[in-house]
Amino acid sequence: MRTVLLTKPRLPAWLARIRQRSRLIAPVPDADGVLDWREVEDPAQVVLPPGAPELPLKKVFFPPSETMLRYAYRGDRAAVTDTPPALEPFVVFGVRPCDALAQRIADLVFLGDLPDPYYQARRQAATIISVNCTEALPECFCASLNNALTEAPGSDLLLTPLNGDYLVEALTAKGEALLAETADDPTAASEADLARKAEVAAQTAAQQTRQIDVEGLTELVRAAYHDEEFWKKQAEACVGCGVCTFLCPTCTCFDVRDDAVSGRGLRFRCWDTCQFADFSKEASGHDPRAQQWQRQRNRICHKFWYSVDRCGVISCVGCGRCLRGCAGHSDIAAAIENLRARAREEKPVTADE
Amino acid sequence: MSDVATDQRCQPCALKDNPYLPHLATLTLVREEGPNLMTFEAQFNDPEVARTFTYMPGQFIEVSVLGVGEAPFGLASVAGPHRPVRFSVQKMGLVTTALHGLSEGATIGIRGPFGNGFPVLAHKGKDIWIVGGGIGLPPLRSVIEYLRENCHDYGKVCIVYGARSPQMLCYKDCLLEWGREEAFELNLTVDVGDETWNGHEGFVPAYLEELAPSPENAVAYTVGPPIMIKFVLQTFDKLGWPKGQVFASLEAKMKCGFGKCGRCNVGPKLVCLDGPVFSAEELQHLPWI
Numbered sequence: 001m002r003t004v005l006l007t008k009p010r011l012p013a014w015l016a017r018i019r020q021r022s023r024l025i026a027p028v029p030d031a032d033g034v035l036d037w038r039e040v041e042d043p044a045q046v047v048l049p050p051g052a053p054e055l056p057l058k059k060v061f062f063p064p065s066e067t068m069l070r071y072a073y074r075g076d077r078a079a080v081t082d083t084p085p086a087l088e089p090f091v092v093f094g095v096r097p098c099d100a101l102a103q104r105i106a107d108l109v110f111l112g113d114l115p116d117p118y119y120q121a122r123r124q125a126a127t128i129i130s131v132n133c134t135e136a137l138p139e140c141f142c143a144s145l146n147n148a149l150t151e152a153p154g155s156d157l158l159l160t161p162l163n164g165d166y167l168v169e170a171l172t173a174k175g176e177a178l179l180a181e182t183a184d185d186p187t188a189a190s191e192a193d194l195a196r197k198a199e200v201a202a203q204t205a206a207q208q209t210r211q212i213d214v215e216g217l218t219e220l221v222r223a224a225y226h227d228e229e230f231w232k233k234q235a236e237a238c239v240g241c242g243v244c245t246f247l248c249p250t251c252t253c254f255d256v257r258d259d260a261v262s263g264r265g266l267r268f269r270c271w272d273t274c275q276f277a278d279f280s281k282e283a284s285g286h287d288p289r290a291q292q293w294q295r296q297r298n299r300i301c302h303k304f305w306y307s308v309d310r311c312g313v314i315s316c317v318g319c320g321r322c323l324r325g326c327a328g329h330s331d332i333a334a335a336i337e338n339l340r341a342r343a344r345e346e347k348p349v350t351a352d353e
Numbered sequence: 354m355s356d357v358a359t360d361q362r363c364q365p366c367a368l369k370d371n372p373y374l375p376h377l378a379t380l381t382l383v384r385e386e387g388p389n390l391m392t393f394e395a396q397f398n399d400p401e402v403a404r405t406f407t408y409m410p411g412q413f414i415e416v417s418v419l420g421v422g423e424a425p426f427g428l429a430s431v432a433g434p435h436r437p438v439r440f441s442v443q444k445m446g447l448v449t450t451a452l453h454g455l456s457e458g459a460t461i462g463i464r465g466p467f468g469n470g471f472p473v474l475a476h477k478g479k480d481i482w483i484v485g486g487g488i489g490l491p492p493l494r495s496v497i498e499y500l501r502e503n504c505h506d507y508g509k510v511c512i513v514y515g516a517r518s519p520q521m522l523c524y525k526d527c528l529l530e531w532g533r534e535e536a537f538e539l540n541l542t543v544d545v546g547d548e549t550w551n552g553h554e555g556f557v558p559a560y561l562e563e564l565a566p567s568p569e570n571a572v573a574y575t576v577g578p579p580i581m582i583k584f585v586l587q588t589f590d591k592l593g594w595p596k597g598q599v600f601a602s603l604e605a606k607m608k609c610g611f612g613k614c615g616r617c618n619v620g621p622k623l624v625c626l627d628g629p630v631f632s633a634e635e636l637q638h639l640p641w642i
Binding site for chain 1: 364365367368369370371372373374375377379417419420421422423424445446449458459460462579604605606608609611612613614615616617618619620621623640641
């Protein structure tokens with residue numbers, strides 16, 4: 001795979017060339033100044049603040065709401081058609097490594113044996129260009145959880161800022177092809193450049209003040225499952241708004257609804273969350289997660305236990321959005337620390353301690 | 354994930370590779386089954402789907418009422434080319450209420466089959482105990498009729514079925530037929546009888562304990578309200594049945610049916626994908642009740 005250098009002033013021209021070939025999506029401020037994943041008209045619109053942008057990358061592949069089927073019915077006659085997106089290839093630029101990794105984790109749910117055709121169509125059409133972080137936000141904690149800062153799994157190309165240049169690494173054949181077709185006479189990178197990249201990653205990691213210690217974590221979460229008092233305490237400040245899950249780049253739960261008038265209608269899906277009271281409530285009235293603390297427990301158990309059991313990965317990438325968005329200032333890293341403290345208290349004292 | 358050795362599920366029959374796209378089907382039977390309970394049979398409109406749609410006992414389908422929505426129901430029939438699919442529906446929410454308003458000839462949508470089903474193929478040669486409560490019988494009918502059609506492959510089939518009242522016993526026509534079947538032993542009970550009832554009175558788990566089935570070369574399948582399942586599993590425990598010989602089918606709110614939408618998890622397991630059938634061995638590690 002190719003690794004090249006691109007001087008920083010040449011980035012806009014490169015993005016403009018990419019845009020000539022295909023749609024380019026990147027963090028662009030909306031009318032309210034919120035950074036959203038939008039189509040780029042002019043590379044100057046792209047904004048890359050420290051940390052992950054407010055809205056998660058998942059919405060590019062899994063829109064907050066999308067039509068799945070359209071149908072018409074009259075009397076005993078009916079017709080149904082599906083509406084999977086037919087997409088030309090597109091490029092997403094300015095993805096932070098945590099989001100790229102999160103998308104790969106979402107793939108484990110949406111793809112696999114029986115793929116979700118709507119998600120799959122977008123995923124196959126996309127080439128992801130990640131831009132490495134040089135600055136961490138106080139809420140970031142990816143370095144303690146994964147190798148996103150150094151390996152950027154889920155990215156097709158990875159750009160790492162090195163003083164006046166970007167180190168551009170092709171990580172997949174898709175990324176390699178995009179680079180070959182669009183880079184204008186780039187300079188080959190040296191071993192020294194790669195060493196500088198490692199330094200940048202280490203510096204960014206060192207800025208992160210929050211951490212989640214993953215050692216034996218799944219077992220600890222499992223062991224705490226029935227400790228009702230513990231989970232109630234963790235969920236004390238939770239108002240059940242669900243923002244932690246909507247902003248989470250790996251949360252992919254959805255609702256499916258019908259909307260029809262006069263014999264014509266559509267079936268759509270929209271983001272949903274285990275934090276909402278009716279999420280698991282059955283028509284009979286039975287609700288396996290009737291209390292808010294049970295819903296918060298489900299969120300944390302899902303990230304650190306259920307995902308590990310089902311997919312072999314922790315499904316928290318450390319982007320910190322759930323901390324940034326929470327009205328009650330809940331902190332998933334602190335909850336895990338409390339879990340460890342709980343385990344230490346529970347540990348029986350042995351003779352040699 | 355489900356145990357590979359006992360997983361004999363039929364994969365969803367998807368149109369245009371889109372598992373969300375329902376097959377259109379026409380209701381060929383609409384029958385009042387009991388208080389708030391109706392039974393439906395549907396035939397697929399596409400003859401190719403009608404010929405090839407196949408499933409195992411214990412699997413479920415997602416049924417669409419166009420303009421209203423979709424809900425999961427356990428299959429109550431046995432698969433076969435051009436056979437109608439049967440399911441029973443208790444009036445509960447939006448979709449079930451809309452279904453109750455339909456008549457024969459109405460068009461519905463069907464997706465599936467989903468879920469793992471009961472491991473009947475792995476249990477050839479064994480005695481099968483079927484333990485059902487209330488509206489848990491329709492999905493068990495799929496198993497019972499399957500065992501009837503394949504009776505030479507199995508030992509005796511013992512059915513224990515109960516409901517709150519005689520009126521609430523469903524599939525009464527089937528119960529009569531099964532009572533006459535030589536290879537079947539039918540044990541009925543109601544919580545509280547009335548002047549029409551001269552059979553057993555009492556809860557299903559208590560009746561099961563009285564009947565005291567032997568675990569030797571036997572397996573048990575149970576479907577019913579969660580509280581009944583809980584006590585049925587305890588009863589089998591008490592009777593010395595190994596947990597690997599008892600299987601229960603769970604219910605959960607579902608949307609997609611194949612592991613994407615995320616709402617039917619019981620701990621790390623998804624009822625739609627890893628279940629709905631779980632062994633008592635699996636259930637003891639799951640926070641399901």
